[in-house]
Amino acid sequence: xxxxxxxxxxxxxxxxxxxxxxxxxxxxxxxxxxxxxxxxxxxxxxxxxxxxxxxxxxxxxxxxxxxxxxxxxxxxxxxxxxxxxxxxxxxxxxxxxxxxxxxxxxxxxxxxxxxxxxxxxxxxxxxxxxxxxxxxxxxxxxxxxxxxxxxxxxxxxxxxxxxxxxxxxxxxxxxxxxxxxxxxxxxxxxxxxxxxxxxxxxxxxxxxxxxxxxxxxxxxxxxxxxxxxxxxxxxxxxxxxxxxxxxxxxxxxxxxxxxxxxxxxxxxxxxxxxxxxxxxxxxxxxxxxxxxxxxxxxxxxxxxxxxxxxxxxxxxxxxxxxxxxxxxxxxxxxxxxxxxxxxxxxxxxxxxxxxxxxxxxxxxxxxxxxxxxxxxxxxxxxxxxxxxxxxxxxxxxxxxxxxxxxxxxxxxxxxxxxxxxxxxxxxxxxxxxxxxxxxxxxx
Numbered sequence: 001x002x003x004x005x006x007x008x009x010x011x012x013x014x015x016x017x018x019x020x021x022x023x024x025x026x027x028x029x030x031x032x033x034x035x036x037x038x039x040x041x042x043x044x045x046x047x048x049x050x051x052x053x054x055x056x057x058x059x060x061x062x063x064x065x066x067x068x069x070x071x072x073x074x075x076x077x078x079x080x081x082x083x084x085x086x087x088x089x090x091x092x093x094x095x096x097x098x099x100x101x102x103x104x105x106x107x108x109x110x111x112x113x114x115x116x117x118x119x120x121x122x123x124x125x126x127x128x129x130x131x132x133x134x135x136x137x138x139x140x141x142x143x144x145x146x147x148x149x150x151x152x153x154x155x156x157x158x159x160x161x162x163x164x165x166x167x168x169x170x171x172x173x174x175x176x177x178x179x180x181x182x183x184x185x186x187x188x189x190x191x192x193x194x195x196x197x198x199x200x201x202x203x204x205x206x207x208x209x210x211x212x213x214x215x216x217x218x219x220x221x222x223x224x225x226x227x228x229x230x231x232x233x234x235x236x237x238x239x240x241x242x243x244x245x246x247x248x249x250x251x252x253x254x255x256x257x258x259x260x261x262x263x264x265x266x267x268x269x270x271x272x273x274x275x276x277x278x279x280x281x282x283x284x285x286x287x288x289x290x291x292x293x294x295x296x297x298x299x300x301x302x303x304x305x306x307x308x309x310x311x312x313x314x315x316x317x318x319x320x321x322x323x324x325x326x327x328x329x330x331x332x333x334x335x336x337x338x339x340x341x342x343x344x345x346x347x348x349x350x351x352x353x354x355x356x357x358x359x360x361x362x363x364x365x366x367x368x369x370x371x372x373x374x375x376x377x378x379x380x381x382x383x384x385x386x387x388x389x390x391x392x393x394x395x396x397x398x399x400x401x402x403x404x405x406x407x408x409x410x411x412x413x414x415x416x417x418x419x420x421x422x423x424x425x426x427x428x429x430x431x432x433x434x435x436x437x438x439x440x441x442x443x
Contacts, residue, residue, distance in 0.1 A: 211289065
């Protein structure tokens with residue numbers, strides 16, 4: 001049912017003259033789904049309050065609630081077509097009344113950026129409705145209304161489908177690829193880093209929030225089930241930053257579908273923060289990320305970093321090292337040329353990493369890991385506080401050419417995760433010296 005609904009929504013968007021690509025499809029699906037989710041959330045909270053004999057104060061004014069403008073129902077619970085907005089008047093309402101009203105929440109809730117109110121304002125400040133036909137939009141609304149959000153099974157299936165849409169968007173071209181890191185690789189990284197309840201987890205290049213969503217699943221499945229732990233996971237565990245509008249919205253929506261009500265994702269260019277301004281209160285226990293590489297940051301952004309370079313990933317790596325607490329653990333995907341480049345910035349950054357952190361493991365990924373990207377990557381696993389002494393280097397070989405029909409899977413990484421605990425020398429793994437890595441002569 002869920003899968004067919006998503007397919008039907010895509011078919012309608014394909015017919016509409018306003019949505020041009022997979023990126024548009026997921027952006028437009030996201031805002032409709034978000035409002036549908038919000039309606040369910042508010043109803044649930046109103047019901048809970050009623051059971052306790054309390055009044056619930058709705059976030060959204062009645063005129064702008066899903067059940068008023070999108071899906072008003074008659075006494076029998078069917079769509080009241082006389083009351084529902086459709087055609088040109090629906091698009092007029094959405095563009096000129098609904099979106100401005102919701103965008104205004106950002107200003108109203110600016111003192112409390114962690115709240116769902118602030119997230120509403122952020123999302124509707126960033127997105128625009130691109131669906132030009134009010135009849136198409138009406139059909140999409142009716143399909144979204146049929147999606148159940150109540151049980152954890154429903155949410156799990158919805159989140160799985162949403163992830164599939166993100167993956168397809170990544171495969172659709174260079175544009176979307178930066179949002180998608182293969183989930184088996186993310187899960188292996190989390191397994192090695194092993195985040196615990198009570199620790200904070202951060203991704204400063206959050207994209208579609210794959211790392212945070214998978215870390216949530218990992219920690220949720222292993223924690224003792226009680227109200228305190230659940231609240232800790234919900235409110236004080238996962239943090240992210242994202243520069244791009246669409247990625248920010250997708251990341252927030254993805255976390256919501258995974259069960260986090262008001263995700264702590266901030267819409268900001270992470271690299272605009274001066275490294276010297278990062279205090280102890282801004283640091284995290286665990287950092288997981290796949291920062292964008294190759295992008296050239298402006299000179300004024302480079303001034304925020306002691307090691308100046310136009311390579312975005314190198315700036316992110318400096319940010320991550322500074323943002324780790326003492327004893328904190330990180331797993332970062334980076335281009336494999338980081339290990340061998342002989343330019344001043346690469347040499348200085350390797351030296352900084354090796355002197356301030358224990359880079360204990362390097363996972364060398366095969367080409368084809370990132371569909372359509374055509375770059376070779378490694379994953380750096382390190383702990384902050386002690387200098388590097390021994391580095392265990394593991395070359396992943398899945399025994400096949402990887403690509404769209406043969407993507408990375410969890411089984412491919414099982415051996416790495418198991419061997420990483422003991423770090424033996426095998427045909428695929430060996431120890432490399434700090435001096436080799438420092439001079440850029442690995443392998």
